[in-house]
Amino acid sequence: MMNAMKIGVDLGGHTLTSALISYGGPKPRIEKIDKSDTPRSRSVKDIMEAIASAAERLSDGHEIDALGVAVPGMLNADRRRALRLPNFPVEWDDLDVLGAIESALASRGIRAPVGIENDANCYALGEGSAGEAVGISDFVTFTMGTGIGCGIVNGGKLLTGAHGMAGEGGHVVVRGDAPCGCGGKGHSETLAAADGTSARAVAKGLPEDFEKLWRMRGDPAADEVLDVTIDAMARTVATVCHLLDPEIVIIGGGMSKAEGIADAIKSKSTEYLSRPFKNLPDIRISRIGSDAALYGAANI
Numbered sequence: 001m002m003n004a005m006k007i008g009v010d011l012g013g014h015t016l017t018s019a020l021i022s023y024g025g026p027k028p029r030i031e032k033i034d035k036s037d038t039p040r041s042r043s044v045k046d047i048m049e050a051i052a053s054a055a056e057r058l059s060d061g062h063e064i065d066a067l068g069v070a071v072p073g074m075l076n077a078d079r080r081r082a083l084r085l086p087n088f089p090v091e092w093d094d095l096d097v098l099g100a101i102e103s104a105l106a107s108r109g110i111r112a113p114v115g116i117e118n119d120a121n122c123y124a125l126g127e128g129s130a131g132e133a134v135g136i137s138d139f140v141t142f143t144m145g146t147g148i149g150c151g152i153v154n155g156g157k158l159l160t161g162a163h164g165m166a167g168e169g170g171h172v173v174v175r176g177d178a179p180c181g182c183g184g185k186g187h188s189e190t191l192a193a194a195d196g197t198s199a200r201a202v203a204k205g206l207p208e209d210f211e212k213l214w215r216m217r218g219d220p221a222a223d224e225v226l227d228v229t230i231d232a233m234a235r236t237v238a239t240v241c242h243l244l245d246p247e248i249v250i251i252g253g254g255m256s257k258a259e260g261i262a263d264a265i266k267s268k269s270t271e272y273l274s275r276p277f278k279n280l281p282d283i284r285i286s287r288i289g290s291d292a293a294l295y296g297a298a299n300i
């Protein structure tokens with residue numbers, strides 16, 4: 001029997017990454033990757049065109065069994081429409097994204113079942129199918145970068161909630177009243193993500209770049225900035241552990257490359273955890289990194 005071939009697409013604000021993934025071995029495998037700049041207009045028409053031409057290049061005339069797109073924003077409960085994509089034009093609001101992808105593909109003769117899912121959720125699905133969480137039914141993923149993305153798999157299923165919005169772990173209320181870009185306040189993301197960390201570092205005359213700053217650990221001024229980042233993430237992890245009792249917590253995203261960050265978050269989270277939970281968090285760094293979103297998108 002031929003291996004199933006699927007395409008996973010990660011629609012980012014700057015880069016559109018697509019992968020042809022084969023299923024048949026013990027784990028899915030990326031056979032080919034196609035990267036292009038996201039059209040600068042970010043218009044529906046230009047992006048649909050870019051997705052269809054990437055799919056055409058990757059499939060190269062062969063049949064595709066499914067295509068899924070990781071979308072940067074909130075989707076409606078039945079995963080057909082976008083509710084709001086924060087960094088994309090308003091024409092995307094309430095758009096039938098699934099229908100638009102299907103017709104863009106059909107215009108190039110590609111007929112395959114299509115799915116869409118929030119990008120942070122795709123990341124979790126990808127860790128479940130090809131990463132740290134293979135065979136694990138209860139886990140949470142965080143991507144620490146410009147923002148804090150989160151995806152939750154509970155009892156083997158992606159947790160989506162009543163309105164499709166579950167798993168917004170970057171917006172856990174941790175401390176203080178600092179306004180968050182989402183419209184709320186006191187959220188994890190404002191303190192733990194790279195943007196907030198950089199802003200606090202720059203205000204003290206320290207490097208803006210997170211990896212540089214992390215390498216300065218031990219310097220009192222740098223520690224003051226980084227302790228806030230780690231503390232906010234530790235509170236987030238503790239809250240999520242109390243709510244969901246995951247077997248593992250996976251941390252990915254650009255900031256996860258800082259050596260020792262998982263251990264720092266783990267030891268701080270212990271202070272916030274209730275006694276029966278104290279030794280439980282198995283916090284791991286993602287090994288497949290940004291490929292997780294591609295594996296997840298292909299497997300929606």
Ligand SMILES: [Zn+2]
Pocket residue numbers: 170171180181182183184185187189
């Ligand atoms: Zn928020």
